[in-house]
Amino acid sequence: MNEQKYAISEYHDTNQIYAKLNGLISQPMRPVKREKMQEFLNYFDTQCKRSKELTDEAKKFIPGGVQHNLAFNYPFPIAIEKADGAYLWDADGNQYIDFLQAGGPTVLGSNYAPVREKVFEMLQSCGPVTGLFHEYELKLAQLVNRFMPAVEMFRMLGSGTESVMAAIRAARAFTKKKYVIKVGGAYHGWSDQMVYGLHIPGTGRLESTGIPRGASASTEEFFPNSLASLKRHLIFNRIRGGTAAVIVEPLGPESGTRPVPFDFNQKVRELCDEFGALLTFDEVVTGFRLGMGGAQGFFGVKPDLTVFGKCISGGYPMAGGVGGRADVIMTFAAGIGGTGERAYIGGTLSANPLSCVAGYYSLLEMERTNAPVLAGCAGDRLTRGLQAIIDKYGLPFVAYNEGSIVHLETSGVMLLDLRNPIRLARELKPRKHMLEEMGAAYMSQGLITLAGSRMYTSMADTDELIDQSLNKFETVLAACV
Numbered sequence: 001m002n003e004q005k006y007a008i009s010e011y012h013d014t015n016q017i018y019a020k021l022n023g024l025i026s027q028p029m030r031p032v033k034r035e036k037m038q039e040f041l042n043y044f045d046t047q048c049k050r051s052k053e054l055t056d057e058a059k060k061f062i063p064g065g066v067q068h069n070l071a072f073n074y075p076f077p078i079a080i081e082k083a084d085g086a087y088l089w090d091a092d093g094n095q096y097i098d099f100l101q102a103g104g105p106t107v108l109g110s111n112y113a114p115v116r117e118k119v120f121e122m123l124q125s126c127g128p129v130t131g132l133f134h135e136y137e138l139k140l141a142q143l144v145n146r147f148m149p150a151v152e153m154f155r156m157l158g159s160g161t162e163s164v165m166a167a168i169r170a171a172r173a174f175t176k177k178k179y180v181i182k183v184g185g186a187y188h189g190w191s192d193q194m195v196y197g198l199h200i201p202g203t204g205r206l207e208s209t210g211i212p213r214g215a216s217a218s219t220e221e222f223f224p225n226s227l228a229s230l231k232r233h234l235i236f237n238r239i240r241g242g243t244a245a246v247i248v249e250p251l252g253p254e255s256g257t258r259p260v261p262f263d264f265n266q267k268v269r270e271l272c273d274e275f276g277a278l279l280t281f282d283e284v285v286t287g288f289r290l291g292m293g294g295a296q297g298f299f300g301v302k303p304d305l306t307v308f309g310k311c312i313s314g315g316y317p318m319a320g321g322v323g324g325r326a327d328v329i330m331t332f333a334a335g336i337g338g339t340g341e342r343a344y345i346g347g348t349l350s351a352n353p354l355s356c357v358a359g360y361y362s363l364l365e366m367e368r369t370n371a372p373v374l375a376g377c378a379g380d381r382l383t384r385g386l387q388a389i390i391d392k393y394g395l396p397f398v399a400y401n402e403g404s405i406v407h408l409e410t411s412g413v414m415l416l417d418l419r420n421p422i423r424l425a426r427e428l429k430p431r432k433h434m435l436e437e438m439g440a441a442y443m444s445q446g447l448i449t450l451a452g453s454r455m456y457t458s459m460a461d462t463d464e465l466i467d468q469s470l471n472k473f474e475t476v477l478a479a480c481v
């Protein structure tokens with residue numbers, strides 16, 4: 001029997017998911033019943049006093065009192081003190097099942113000891129940074145190339161955001177073309193040019209407070225899954241400077257929140273070839289979570305450029321990198337004096353020994369343990385269980401997964417878009433609030449999710465733990481009836 005290599009055991013039927021999602025947003029919301037919600041919120045007042053004290057104080061020194069977009073803020077942020085495997089503990093000593101997993105990087109589970117030991121060794125021998133070359137930079141680049149042969153050369157950077165910036169810069173330098181096309185609603189970090197069509201397709205510069213018009217003037221978005229719209233942009237751009245890159249998350253925007261049909265990436269590849277644009281896969285989430293070959297291995301599509309983040313340093317700091325065709329990546333060749341015309345990138349702490357050793361051993365351990373597949377099995381079990389609860393209570397909610405990325409859409413806010421601006425204006429706020437409430441309700445039962453609608457599973461999620469979590473989910477979902 002062939003060993004399963006990827007986290008996705010069976011690719012979903014995208015049409016079926018969209019039919020369910022459209023069903024969800026075409027009917028009134030089904031939030032938690034008011035008296036039950038009050039009960040869930042009481043948890044925070046009675047059990048999370050230290051978190052409240054800390055985050056109230058933090059508001060005086062930190063804008064909004066919290067620094068991560070993913071830190072769940074309703075009714076107030078929880079202060080976390082300890083992380084281990086599938087669990088987190090807060091400042092009041094409460095234990096949670098952790099389905100945030102730091103936003104994706106820790107496929108091995110949080111604070112995985114064998115990697116931590118290698119990091120300790122590096123700290124003792126070398127410290128976190130020297131500013132000079134270390135052998136682990138080479139080892140990591142070789143390893144990434146072994147897993148993803150399309151990544152012929154690799155440059156390590158500080159974050160996914162930086163790495164997207166670098167990929168776009170290389171694409172423009174190499175092709176001498178101007179435009180970058182992304183999918184509406186997709187998040188590719190917060191650089192000036194990518195805060196465009198964020199979260200909600202068709203919204204262009206809606207969120208670009210503080211960003212000059214010129215900075216995003218060469219960024220375009222196309223509607224999720226609309227290859228016809230992508231082609232129109234490519235045709236139009238041909239007469240006004242050309243398209244340097246098309247950047248996609250291979251599972252669809254926001255880790256597959258708007259999923260793509262299986263052949264979507266291949267079709268984008270063909271369009272890129274026709275118009276001479278570089279196909280750029282943002283594998284910040286999928287890079288190694290989906291399998292050691294990434295989404296490119298799973299879909300069998302070879303991108304010109306690949307952007308990494310999260311898993312590339314196993315959840316340790318400075319998680320970013322860009323790789324791909326050697327002729328394109330060579331535009332980054334560093335060194336004093338340089339090589340003439342080059343795309344300039346840098347970073348004092350980029351490619352430091354600590355990040356490289358953490359990334360190297362995390363990836364090796366993920367390969368050895370088959371962690372992406374184990375995490376994917378946990379995702380399958382969680383999704384099956386959620387679906388059974390949804391069916392049991394006759395709720396309109398939608399559960400589906402791409403391996404270890406599990407979606408549980410209850411408010412449908414992520415599915416609103418500008419094609420129906422009246423509904424968007426009317427429903428955005430209340431549906432967003434419902435999502436916040438769902439996240440808080442799950443947390444009151446000891447479950448941490450990503451913003452109330454997404455769960456990342458890890459190798460540490462045993463069958464028993466998933467079953468325990470399903471009981472907790474059921475307490476909340478039953479309260480929506």
Ligand SMILES: Cc1ncc(COP(=O)(O)O)c(C=O)c1O
Pocket residue numbers: 103158159160161162164187188189190249255282284285309310319320
């Ligand atoms: C698909 C994708 N691209 C880019 C980024 C940005 O990465 P970072 O947060 O490391 O800057 C993220 C972050 O969540 C992401 O999910």
